[in-house]
Amino acid sequence: xxxxxxxxxxxxxxxxxxxxxxxxxxxxxxxxxxxxxxxxxxxxxxxxxxxxxxxxxxxxxxxxxxxxxxxxxxxxxxxxxxxxxxxxxxxxxxxxxxxxxxxxxxxxxxxxxxxxxxxxxxxxxxxxxxxxxxxxxxxxxxxxxxxxxxxxxxxxxxxxxxxxxxxxxxxxxxxxxxxxxxxxxxxxxxxxxxxxxxxxxxxxxxxxxxxxxxxxxxxxxxxxxxxxxxxxxxxxxxxxxxxxxxxxxxxxxxxxxxxxxxxxxxxxxxxxxxxxxxxxxxxxxxxxxxxxxxxxxxxxxxxxxxxxxxxxxxxxxxxxxxxxxxxxxxxxxxxxxxxxxxxxxxxx
Numbered sequence: 001x002x003x004x005x006x007x008x009x010x011x012x013x014x015x016x017x018x019x020x021x022x023x024x025x026x027x028x029x030x031x032x033x034x035x036x037x038x039x040x041x042x043x044x045x046x047x048x049x050x051x052x053x054x055x056x057x058x059x060x061x062x063x064x065x066x067x068x069x070x071x072x073x074x075x076x077x078x079x080x081x082x083x084x085x086x087x088x089x090x091x092x093x094x095x096x097x098x099x100x101x102x103x104x105x106x107x108x109x110x111x112x113x114x115x116x117x118x119x120x121x122x123x124x125x126x127x128x129x130x131x132x133x134x135x136x137x138x139x140x141x142x143x144x145x146x147x148x149x150x151x152x153x154x155x156x157x158x159x160x161x162x163x164x165x166x167x168x169x170x171x172x173x174x175x176x177x178x179x180x181x182x183x184x185x186x187x188x189x190x191x192x193x194x195x196x197x198x199x200x201x202x203x204x205x206x207x208x209x210x211x212x213x214x215x216x217x218x219x220x221x222x223x224x225x226x227x228x229x230x231x232x233x234x235x236x237x238x239x240x241x242x243x244x245x246x247x248x249x250x251x252x253x254x255x256x257x258x259x260x261x262x263x264x265x266x267x268x269x270x271x272x273x274x275x276x277x278x279x280x281x282x283x284x285x286x287x288x289x290x291x292x293x294x295x296x297x298x299x300x301x302x303x304x305x306x307x308x309x310x311x312x313x314x315x316x317x318x319x320x321x322x323x324x325x326x327x328x329x330x331x332x333x334x335x336x337x338x339x340x341x342x343x344x345x346x347x348x
Contacts, residue, residue, distance in 0.1 A: 031154050037343075052078065064163070064167045092120050108134060184341060211330045
């Protein structure tokens with residue numbers, strides 16, 4: 001099946017490529033909240049990006065989700081491989097489309113990230129997704145799906161653990177608060193001194209003080225930068241932008257933040273929260289700026305509340321953040337407060 005016939009059979013009329021482009025970045029569809037999870041609900045696992053090579057990886061995902069009291073359905077292509085991708089673009093898109101079309105599925109969990117989600121954005125059946133709202137969760141490369149689906153349909157998506165986890169008590173606590181209990185969560189870094197006189201790990205650093213409100217939007221900086229200029233980014237006006245990254249030299253972080261600025265995204269946001277930039281080193285050669293200098297250069301001129309060090313990113317313990325839900329940032333305290341429930345009632 002060629003790309004044109006696939007798009008036609010996927011039912012993208014109404015939310016097809018032509019109407020997606022008409023949305024641009026200046027409009028926002030009405031927000032749709034998927035219903036909250038409860039024990040016994042059925043979740044589908046899909047692999048929209050990099051290949052998963054081991055059956056045991058899938059078994060770990062299944063067992064972790066079952067430990068949350070959920071029934072698990074495996075996507076047809078979850079163990080497929082096309083080079084470094086988990087199947088062809090058409091196969092990976094078909095898996096995701098099938099889960100939204102399946103009325104027995106209550107949520108969709110990405111097995112892993114890597115690379116590949118942006119490739120399937122034009123192949124998704126946005127009409128079916130909007131008509132059958134359900135939770136979709138992941139991070140890293142899954143950022144492309146979270147932002148793209150929210151931008152086109154208005155569906156609230158969730159930046160949180162992937163199927164391969166880790167599903168430790170800290171991360172699971174936020175998954176339960178957001179997806180099961182629908183709490184208006186107050187996100188704050190853990191306060192743990194350990195055997196130290198003061199807190200060393202997970203410190204909060206205020207970049208620009210103050211408080212501000214806006215819709216939570218963001219994810220992996222590299223992935224977000226890669227889809228700038230496409231029709232799959234949301235309206236950033238007044239948004240609370242959150243960012244994280246991993247294995248990027250500091251000059252690359254600088255370059256990508258420059259791109260966000262040149263694209264007009266930074267000037268629109270009401271606040272910025274920087275998560276963890278894990279293993280983002282100065283690299284080799286001549287002297288480097290520090291990450292703090294890079295953040296200061298790009299964020300201080302905005303004169304909006306900004307802080308760094310949030311529990312967001314390629315780290316074992318992470319928050320689950322709802323894309324598109326209003327929140328208030330306190331950059332002095334280093335907190336994010338949801339201003340409404342992140343999911344719809346279980347009865348819907």
